[in-house]
Amino acid sequence: MSDFCRSILCASALVVLFAAPAAAFELTGIWATDAAICGKVFTKKGTEVEFAELSDLYGSGFIIEGNRIRGKIARCNIASKKEEGSTIRLTAACSTSVAVENVEFEIKVLDDNTLSRIFPGTSGMEVAYHRCTL
Numbered sequence: 483m484s485d486f487c488r489s490i491l492c493a494s495a496l497v498v499l500f501a502a503p504a505a506a507f508e509l510t511g512i513w514a515t516d517a518a519i520c521g522k523v524f525t526k527k528g529t530e531v532e533f534a535e536l537s538d539l540y541g542s543g544f545i546i547e548g549n550r551i552r553g554k555i556a557r558c559n560i561a562s563k564k565e566e567g568s569t570i571r572l573t574a575a576c577s578t579s580v581a582v583e584n585v586e587f588e589i590k591v592l593d594d595n596t597l598s599r600i601f602p603g604t605s606g607m608e609v610a611y612h613r614c615t616l
Contacts, residue, residue, distance in 0.1 A: 522539075
């Protein structure tokens with residue numbers, strides 16, 4: 483193989499490597515403030531995951547299914563999602579039994595099974611969540 487062909491192959495390989503988009507972080511899952519309390523915060527009824535009756539005594543959590551977020555008292559539909567490095571910014575329409583509100587979430591991905599919710603405007607305020615398996 484000529485040097486010219488080798489350089490063309492090498493350049494083509496570099497284009498393929500750097501042109502491929504990075505995989506988006508998968509938010510879908512069951513998340514709790516401590517991996518050790520997953521079984522106390524969530525319960526499984528058939529194939530559905532629900533919040534345990536006394537889950538608030540042990541910690542908090544949420545369930546993300548596609549573009550929906552379920553918390554103990556609120557349900558949200560994700561309107562937009564933007565990833566910048568390890569930070570994910572979400573805008574969601576959330577409703578409780580009392581009100582409907584647009585909410586912005588800022589999440590920092592710590593690893594495949596851990597993320598941190600950041601509260602913009604409140605310096606140092608973060609809450610870590612761990613992916614649960616039931």
